[in-house]
Amino acid sequence: MTPTPSDVAQAVLARHADEPGALLPILHEVQDALGYIPREVVPQIAEGLNLSRAEVHGVVTYYHHFRSEPPGRIVVQVCRAEACQAMGADALMAHAEHTLGCKTHGGHGSTSADGRFTLNPVYCLGLCASSPAVVVNDKLLARMTPERLDRAVHQLAEPA
The missing domain is CATH 3.40.30.10 (Glutaredoxin)
Structure with missing residues (x-):
């Protein structure tokens, strides 16, 4: 069974949530696993890191490397x-x-x-x-x- 984006985010959060400055490594790992950062995991990541959704969304949209939509093949x-x-x-x-x-x-x-x-x-x-x-x-x-x-x-x- 293929893990859902929420499952992937939860597993990544479990590995990194207690690390200082964990947001960027978490976003990289989620995108590496899924190919993009699904909008529905932004609130989950924010909650896991005690950040606002706006803070996480701001980082995702600021860096050109991160995608909010699935990439092409x-x-x-x-x-x-x-x-x-x-x-x-x-x-x-x-x-x-x-x-x-x-x-x-x-x-x-x-x-x-x-x-x-x-x-x-x-x-x-x-x-x-x-x-x-x-x-x-x-x-x-x-x-x-x-x-x-x-x-x-x-x-x-x-x-x-």
């Missing part, structure tokens, strides 16, 4: 830091938006209408000397071009 992150921008990340992001059917807005990502793809801007992947850099489903790729991005996404999009 293929998650593409394009570095938007200065070194990558200088090497073509803006054009790469525009290409990804067009080909994946995702429109990023206000520094936040989006998921395609069919739910297959999620596109997120990120700020520095640490590959400045090999820019532009992207992450496709947790695989870090350097010196990315639109054609190489298309190949990386296509390989994952093919039915297994």
Whole structure:
């Protein structure tokens, strides 16, 4: 039986609730387990840490890493830091938006209408000397071009 989001949050809280500064590790672990932070677990986490729902929601929405909705099956992150921008990340992001059917807005990502793809801007992947850099489903790729991005996404999009 698959655990519910509430079950996952409860297990994570049980492991971390007594640690100082536990909110971020809890949110990371919940998102790692579920792929996102479901809205219904925010009050549960807040209560477990003796915080307000607004405090937990504020952290979830402040950090670009956290998602409140399930991601697509293929998650593409394009570095938007200065070194990558200088090497073509803006054009790469525009290409990804067009080909994946995702429109990023206000520094936040989006998921395609069919739910297959999620596109997120990120700020520095640490590959400045090999820019532009992207992450496709947790695989870090350097010196990315639109054609190489298309190949990386296509390989994952093919039915297994």
